[in-house]
Amino acid sequence: MLKRILVLLVLAFALASCGQDQQELQLHGTDITQSKLKGEFSLMDHEGRQRQLGDFKGKVVVVVFGYTHCPDVCPTMLLSMAGAMKLLGDKAQDVQVLFVTVDPGRDTQDVLAQYVPFFDSRFIGLYGTEKQVQQVAKNYRVAYKKQYVEGGGYTVDHSAGVYVLDREGYVRAYLRHDETPAQLAEDITHFF
Template sequence: MLRRYSIMAAGFLALVLGGLGAMVFFAPDRGQFAQCRETAIAGGSGAIGGPFTLTDHTGAQVTEADFADRPVLFYFGYTFCPDVCPYDLARNAEAVYTLTERGYEVTPVFISVDHQRDTLEGLAEFVSFMHPDMVGLTGTEQQLRDAARAYRAYYAVQDTEDEFYLIDHSTFTYLNLPGHGFVELFRREATPDQMADRVACFIDNA
């Protein structure tokens, strides 16, 4: 467990990056889902999201089209993350459990930006621990860069030879809906119940 929880400073840095990202992404906006948003999205929801080609934790190649038929919560991170990613993904999983109890089917997806260390076997173990329906995705460095760019997600591998290197990354969770694509960003301070309420609002108004 040392590899995942040895250096706690990454959590603070990722939180700061997430907060900085919020200032970049949010601005006045109105639309179909305005009543579901805490703050509107700069440029509209169409400015975020797009095509990607990645590999899921079973080894199958997938694209954005494989997730277009259901509500999906995307999160970019890595399994060696000391505390931020496990916390955020556990929060997402709890929100999905709550939504399931209310009759909503939502798929949590974890996109690992650590293609060098996050093997398919390790990724499969990680996502199954978080939620039985969570999908783990990875890919080549270029594929991950393309996916992150599409969602305006930031990540940067620290320049070091230490095998326990950290990756700085933004901490948003992205909600996609069938027929709409990306519709909302959730910041990490959102609680599971708050997230569940807002996701349900988006689904009801889709």
């Protein structure tokens, strides 16, 4: 009889918890856990190594999309992320910031190797073929498009913000590009 009551209690608890959403995180950014974005990628890093998301399992991963010729948002975002890493102190060793270029035509391995570590030596720049970059952008629902300018050349309009993945590789948050280093650090700590 006691065994039957325990089984019924376990079933009742399981049914009661089914269908309940996880408690929404209190972030400066946006909790996108329910979006079920696929964070997978297979790209080259700025040191010439093939990288996949699984390489960073066990770390909180922060993915920034941008390009090295960006005049404002991208360098500002990377500076803010560098500031957040400093604020995280020892916890920063459990965070990996990845900068994925949306301009693979200009952002070669050498360009990324000079640009990305300038902000923080732990940051990794990622690039690939146009098709590979398009697939990664699609996985994260990132929009980008070349805008040709008068007199030659181009800029790249793109989604501005960063994605935070938990230690298991699930995309959990979207942080705005205008968050302060303190706000970024605070949001990231939710995923340790």
